[in-house]
Amino acid sequence: MENNAFYVALSLLLNLDASLFQIVALSLQVSLLAVLIAAVLGFPLGAAVALWRFPGRGIMIVVLNALMGLPPVVAGLAVYLLLSRAGPLGEWGFLFTPGAMVIAQVVLVLPILAALSRQKVEELLGEYREQFMSLGMSRSRMMPTLLWDARFALLTVLLAGFGRASAEVGAVMMVGGNIDGVTRVMTTAIVLETGKGNLPLALGLGIVLLALVMLINTGAYLVGELTRRRIG
Amino acid sequence: MRKALILALASVTSMGLAFNALADDYITLASTTSTQNSGLFDAILPQFEEATGIDVRVVAVGTGQAFEIARRGDADSLLVHDTAGEKRFVDNGFASERADVMYNDFVLIGPADDPANIGKAQSAAEAFAAIAHAKAPFTSRGDDSGTNRAELRLWENAGVKPDGDWYRELGSGMGPTLNTAAAMNAYVMSDRATWVAFGNRQNLTLLFAGDEVLFNQYGSLLISEEKHPHLKHNLAKQWHNWLISEDGQQAIADFEVDGQQLFFPNAK
Numbered sequence: 045m046e047n048n049a050f051y052v053a054l055s056l057l058l059n060l061d062a063s064l065f066q067i068v069a070l071s072l073q074v075s076l077l078a079v080l081i082a083a084v085l086g087f088p089l090g091a092a093v094a095l096w097r098f099p100g101r102g103i104m105i106v107v108l109n110a111l112m113g114l115p116p117v118v119a120g121l122a123v124y125l126l127l128s129r130a131g132p133l134g135e136w137g138f139l140f141t142p143g144a145m146v147i148a149q150v151v152l153v154l155p156i157l158a159a160l161s162r163q164k165v166e167e168l169l170g171e172y173r174e175q176f177m178s179l180g181m182s183r184s185r186m187m188p189t190l191l192w193d194a195r196f197a198l199l200t201v202l203l204a205g206f207g208r209a210s211a212e213v214g215a216v217m218m219v220g221g222n223i224d225g226v227t228r229v230m231t232t233a234i235v236l237e238t239g240k241g242n243l244p245l246a247l248g249l250g251i252v253l254l255a256l257v258m259l260i261n262t263g264a265y266l267v268g269e270l271t272r273r274r275i276g
Numbered sequence: 277m278r279k280a281l282i283l284a285l286a287s288v289t290s291m292g293l294a295f296n297a298l299a300d301d302y303i304t305l306a307s308t309t310s311t312q313n314s315g316l317f318d319a320i321l322p323q324f325e326e327a328t329g330i331d332v333r334v335v336a337v338g339t340g341q342a343f344e345i346a347r348r349g350d351a352d353s354l355l356v357h358d359t360a361g362e363k364r365f366v367d368n369g370f371a372s373e374r375a376d377v378m379y380n381d382f383v384l385i386g387p388a389d390d391p392a393n394i395g396k397a398q399s400a401a402e403a404f405a406a407i408a409h410a411k412a413p414f415t416s417r418g419d420d421s422g423t424n425r426a427e428l429r430l431w432e433n434a435g436v437k438p439d440g441d442w443y444r445e446l447g448s449g450m451g452p453t454l455n456t457a458a459a460m461n462a463y464v465m466s467d468r469a470t471w472v473a474f475g476n477r478q479n480l481t482l483l484f485a486g487d488e489v490l491f492n493q494y495g496s497l498l499i500s501e502e503k504h505p506h507l508k509h510n511l512a513k514q515w516h517n518w519l520i521s522e523d524g525q526q527a528i529a530d531f532e533v534d535g536q537q538l539f540f541p542n543a544k
Contacts, residue, residue, distance in 0.1 A: 129349030129506065137506075139350050140304055140335060221304075221335035224317075239451025240313050241458075241476030 052248030057255070063225070068256065071229040074142055074216070075209035078149030079157075082205060086154045087198065090161030091191055094169060095183045105162065111155035116148075117214030123148040124218050140221040145229070148215035153205040160201040164194045199268050203261055210257055230256075302331035303511045306351035308422060309449040311494070312336035314469035314538055319531040324518050330511050338421030338449065346370065346497070349504035352512040354497040355519070357422040357467075362495045371497040375520050378528050378539040379493045382426060383471055384484035385454070386412075386463040394463070400487040404434035411442040413462035417453050418445030426492065427465045433489065454480075467492055469538040494539070496520070519543070 056064055093104060125131050127139040127147070138144045168190050176186055191198070213231035220227030222236060230253040237246035311317060312334060321332050335345065339356040346354050347370055355377065356362060365371045384394060384403055392410035397403035407414055408431075416438070417424035431438045444462070446453050450470045457464035458478040466474075471482065496516050501509050518524045520543035528541045 129504065131348075134349070140333065221333075223304075223333040223335060226333050236313075238455065239309065239449050241451060241455060241474040243455075243476050 049244050049247035049251060052244045053251035053255075056248050056252055064252075066225065067228055067230060067233050068252070070142060070227075071210060071231075071253070072256070074145045074229060075149060075206060078146045078209050079153055079202060079206045081146070082150045082153040082157050083202060085150075086157030086205075087161045087191055088187065089154075090158040090163075091165045091187045093158070093162045094165040095186060095190075105159075108155050108159040108162065112159055114152060114155065115214065116152055116212040117218065119151045120148050120215030120218030123151060123215065127219065139219060140223060140227060142220070142227055144219040145216045145227060148219045149209040149212070152212060152215060153209050156205045156208055157201055160204065161191075161194070161198055164197045164201065165190045168194050196268055196272060199264055203264055206260065207257065210253070301329055301511065302333050303352040303508050303515060304333045304335060304350070305353050305355060305515070306335050306337065306342040306345045307355040308339055308342065308357060309336045309451065310357070310423070310467040310470045311355065313449075313451050314473045315533065316469065316528070316531055316539060320524070320527040323527045324515065324524070327518065327523065328514050330514060332515060338417075338419045339423075339425070340420030343370075346499055349499070349507065352499065352507045352509070353515055354499070355494060356497070357492055357494045358425050359493050359495060361422075361425065362497060365497060370500055370503060372500045372502075373498040373516070374495050375516065376543055377494045377496050377519050378525075378541045378543075379491060380468045380539050381485060382423065382465050382490040382492050383468050383482050384463065385457065385466055385471060385480050386483045387461045388479050388481045390483055392463065395483045397484055400430055400484070400489050401434040403484045404430055405436055407463050408434070408436040408438065408442075411440065413442050413444065413460055414438070415453055415457040415460060415462045415464045416443065416445045417450065418447045419449070421449070422492075423450060423465065423467055430465070430489065469533075472536055472538055473533050493542075 093101065093108070123144065124139065126133050127136065127144050128134055129139070138147070169186070172186075172190065172193075181189075211231065213235055216227070216229055217232050217235065220229070220232065222228050222232040228236075230249060234246050234249045234253070237243075237249060307317075313336075317332075317334050321334075325331055335342075335351065337345065339358045339361065342351070342354055342356050343361065343365060345351045346365075354362075354365075354371070362371070362374050366374050384400075386392070386394065392406045392412040394403035394406050397406055416427060444456075444460075446456055448456070450466055451474065453464060454466060454470070454474050455476055456462075458476055458480050461479055464480075468485070496519050498509070498512055498516050499507055501507075519528075525541035525543055528539050529537065531538060
């Protein structure tokens with residue numbers, strides 16, 4: 045029985061001990077905060093690229109799209125070199141703290157949110173263009189309208205970003221250091237338990253992580269459905 | 277939806293503030309995966325914290341990476357196992373002090389049926405030569421860790437250049453390397469602590485140990501104040517001194533897994 049990952053996952057959930065709770069809570073805090081920051085920066089950026097014509101716009105779209113595939117360990121290494129004492133932002137003393145993990149995940153999630161919201165806003169702009177023209181609206185006035193009306197599509201984009209953030213391990217391992225009780229999250233705990241040869245426990249933690257992501261997606265789906273219905 | 281958004285925003289930012297509420301009396305210790313994976317830190321760190329109130333945050337990486345973290349000024353103290361490398365680190369001015377803390381030993385692990393017959397070897401050199409001669413699969417850390425550096429020295433002692441299909445450099449930590457060795461039914465050199473605490477042995481077993489060239493010394497280093505004045509040198513010094521004190525040495529000796537002592541204190 046103890047060698048069955050589902051049994052381990054279930055008993056982990058049932059006897060939710062303090063250390064597991066802390067790991068789960070930190071995973072959520074880091075990834076949600078990273079997605080929030082990335083959304084505040086990424087959605088306006090995506091909408092701006094969709095709305096304005098400027099030199100290098102094509103290159104910017106290609107770069108944003110390509111960065112969606114940025115390997116987490118590369119993002120981690122770049123942030124590590126930035127935040128290391130010998131690096132340009134070393135003074136902050138951010139390395140090996142949850143703050144550093146948030147920064148690394150923002151780097152990973154921002155391109156996803158910007159690139160996908162650019163596409164969604166551009167599609168919507170195609171539908172709305174004539175109406176905007178007749179109202180004589182400026183581009184900066186169009187931006188909030190388009191972002192608001194694309195909100196259901198953007199919710200899915202947010203979930204894609206959250207999925208990326210909560211699932212990656214390379215970046216948070218590098219800049220967080222997997223410190224017990226300080227920077228240990230679900231994914232780095234799974235790596236650690238695999239290294240100890242505790243494979244059922246590692247897989248059990250993986251199942252807990254999946255259940256958590258499922259829960260958040262269910263919540264987002266319900267919020268989306270309810271508001272859609274209320275609007276009619 | 278707007279209300280939900282504001283709520284989410286407020287709760288996430290309040291979580292963000294919680295990051296700053298973490299204790300200030302801590303040091304960052306760069307150390308090796310063997311000390312962490314065996315559970316040593318879980319056993320001795322609470323005792324140190326109780327005695328001094330200092331929290332030790334362990335970043336467990338290979339010895340090569342641990343040196344690099346310390347060189348860049350990202351750790352307050354080092355606990356690693358590559359005596360030659362540690363002495364160079366002091367000579368190059370990156371560390372101000374080094375002390376022997378404890379030792380354990382490396383062991384040769386392999387398939388239970390022992391195709392290269394290393395169980396009967398008289399010395400580590402003979403065992404390594406037998407593996408090379410039989411071209412039996414051998415998984416190497418290949419990650420410039422203390423264990424990897426020791427392994428390469430042992431091949432050299434045996435007069436063999438490990439090369440060919442049978443020699444696999446994995447570039448991973450001790451645990452993942454043992455996982456791979458178990459899956460491939462290959463020979464592997466491990467530190468005893470990680471092996472004893474390892475939970476996925478499958479068909480692997482301990483085949484050779486006891487030669488004194490397999491001795492694995494751990495040392496504690498204090499980082500140079502001159503090179504990195506921003507570090508917590510005072511707290512790090514307390515940690516360093518505790519490790520080599522009677523209390524620290526006793527805590528190390530008391531740590532056991534399955535009734536077996538894994539590290540032997542030997543501070544002078």
